[in-house]
Amino acid sequence: MEKEEEKKREEANGTRRVPVLFVEADGYWCSMQEGKKKSREMRMMVAHEGCEARTPSSREHGLVGKTHYLDLDSKDFWEKASRHLYSRYDIDENTVVVINGDRASWIRKGVEYFPKAIYQVDRFHIRRDLRRLLQGTKELKGCLKRWTRATPKPSSVH
Numbered sequence: 001m002e003k004e005e006e007k008k009r010e011e012a013n014g015t016r017r018v019p020v021l022f023v024e025a026d027g028y029w030c031s032m033q034e035g036k037k038k039s040r041e042m043r044m045m046v047a048h049e050g051c052e053a054r055t056p057s058s059r060e061h062g063l064v065g066k067t068h069y070l071d072l073d074s075k076d077f078w079e080k081a082s083r084h085l086y087s088r089y090d091i092d093e094n095t096v097v098v099i100n101g102d103r104a105s106w107i108r109k110g111v112e113y114f115p116k117a118i119y120q121v122d123r124f125h126i127r128r129d130l131r132r133l134l135q136g137t138k139e140l141k142g143c144l145k146r147w148t149r150a151t152p153k154p155s156s157v158h
Contacts, residue, residue, distance in 0.1 A: 012086035025101040082113035
């Protein structure tokens with residue numbers, strides 16, 4: 001299976017066209033049982049085309065066209081992850097690739113692999129930082145409420 005995946009990434013002849021592709025990237029530290037290192041960072045990426053309601057009357061949403069990539073070899077993560085996306089999507093100068101993540105430099109580096117890419121701090125980390133900055137103040141609740149109203153969750157991009 002690994003060789004098949006590698007071949008798909010090398011060919012990079014994706015055909016699916018979308019105006020916007022959302023990419024969520026993050027790292028996860030794994031404890032190692034053997035070897036010299038006690039832990040290693042697994043880098044992960046989930047890409048999707050947007051969100052849509054699970055059912056017409058549902059308040060729950062699911063990701064459209066979800067795909068993912070995981071790698072323990074962090075030195076060329078974006079090289080492999082971008083090939084994974086190019087093997088599925090026809091990404092050109094008209095495709096906006098929105099990369100969301102925490103402020104890690106390796107995540108921000110992802111914009112270099114797509115012709116029209118932007119990076120933004122994801123909703124989870126912005127909300128967490130607002131809580132930390134305003135902890136213990138009377139403004140916290142109101143600020144979070146206003147921010148949530150001002151930044152709706154991504155909707156379907158169709």
